[in-house]
Amino acid sequence: MKTLKKITAVSAIIALGMTATAGIAETLRLGDFQSTSHIVSIEGTTRWMAAVEEATGGAVSFQHFPSQQAAKSKAQLDAVNNGILDAALLGTLYHAESLPLNSVVGLPGFYSSAQQGTKALQAMLKEGPLREELLAAGVTPIFGFVLPPYxxxxxxxxxxxxxxxxxxxxxxxxxxxxxxxxxxxxxxxxxxxxxxxxxxxxxxxxxxxxxxxxxxxxxxxxxxxxxxxxxxxGYSFVMVVRSDLFKDLPEDVQAKMLELGAETAMHVAKAQDDxxxxxxxxxxxxxxxxxxxxxxxxxxxxxxxxxxxxxxxxxxxxxxxxxxxxxxxxxxxx
Known part of the structure; x- marks a missing residue:
């Protein structure tokens, strides 16, 4: 059984200028391998989840599985594709066999701050081979950010x-x-x-x-x-949602998730640098x-x-x- 039913409508008057449709609230099971005390979780994952829930009036909510609770770090992508999870914060370098092009961020000497690297990654996830590679793996990238240089x-x-x-x-x-x-x-x-x-x-x-x-x-x-x-x-994180589920979301919900994702990416990058x-x-x-x-x-x-x-x-x-x-x-x- 799929862990997320097909979303046909949104149940609330959507905040921040989104349209309103009637329906029932749905929950996405989201996994990652970071603890909730890690800066990536505090300023990134949990911040984005809260923003999406608020912006959709609770029509989209999350059940969070941090600290490898649902899947080990190297198994997050498989867990999404197998229906164990609906979404995940992928550490892309742990999935180099499936996402070889995305491993480019691991090369030395390219960026000097998380903000600089995140701007580059976001541009490459918006269009081009890195995005296409993730889509071919069955997931849609919502936003991505990098850690400060190692x-x-x-x-x-x-x-x-x-x-x-x-x-x-x-x-x-x-x-x-x-x-x-x-x-x-x-x-x-x-x-x-x-x-x-x-x-x-x-x-x-x-x-x-x-x-x-x-x-x-x-x-x-x-x-x-x-x-x-x-x-x-460097090291890149990419928030992904299984593509068939993301496509079933109303377009205004998709747009809001992406918009808030872009904001979160730069926020967590700056928080790390600071x-x-x-x-x-x-x-x-x-x-x-x-x-x-x-x-x-x-x-x-x-x-x-x-x-x-x-x-x-x-x-x-x-x-x-x-x-x-x-x-x-x-x-x-x-």
Missing amino acids: QVLAKKRLGLAEDWKALDIRTSGSTQAMTARSMGAVGISIPGPEVYTAVERGRLDAVLFPLASVPGYKLNEVVSHISTNGSFG SVEGLVTQWKDEGIDTYTFSDAELASLTDSMKLVGQDWLERINADGAEAVLENYRALTSK
Whole structure:
């Protein structure tokens, strides 16, 4: 049985200028792997759900399954397609096999802030190969945003590329694993909720992670050195609804979900960027070495990572990949 009946009408006078039709309220089962205390949930997912419910007068509501309650991080897309969920906040790099073109965001050196990267991602989800890839996977993208550029967290200071050799480093998916390998390290893909234990037990030597997300996983408790000006790739989240369900929604409801999604994307991006400065100050007070790479170190790292983009093209071997990479480069350079 489908978890969402076909919506034929909306039951309330829709707020914010939407039209009114008669019917019954429906609930979408929405899953994600972040906890409700994570900034992505507070300023993104839960904020958007509340805004949609208010704007539709409760005609569309949500049953939220955070913290992998309905499906593991790598199974969110399957859960939507199989009817376990109706919608999900996908971590696209966890679905690189199904969404190879969307993994372009994992490449290093492209954006310097979440707001810059989110503007580029939103443009690419509005039209083009990234959108078409998601539609082909059976889901419709509502909005997308990125995390701030990944930094390195470790128990020792990592600077020049040679410092990384033979280290086991946590990466988010295969694209970011290529970044680690470019510096002689071993990239190990571990979901965010499992990273704390892996570092604590010595399974990992270092972690590539966005600073705004560190508090959500308490990684500052298990590392002693955190970089602040690196750019070791990005990570994109995309809110999706199963396409057959989204098409059954009234057009004004679809439009409002998309409009509120665009607002939420930029809001959560700015919230993340704004949080970083305060976090760095807090960590310094805790005795953590928060450091900036020197010009020589940045040059060494950049030189090592310069071929990752070409490696990405060869690895995914997908039609349109080169055009996606060039468009991403152009959009993030604005």
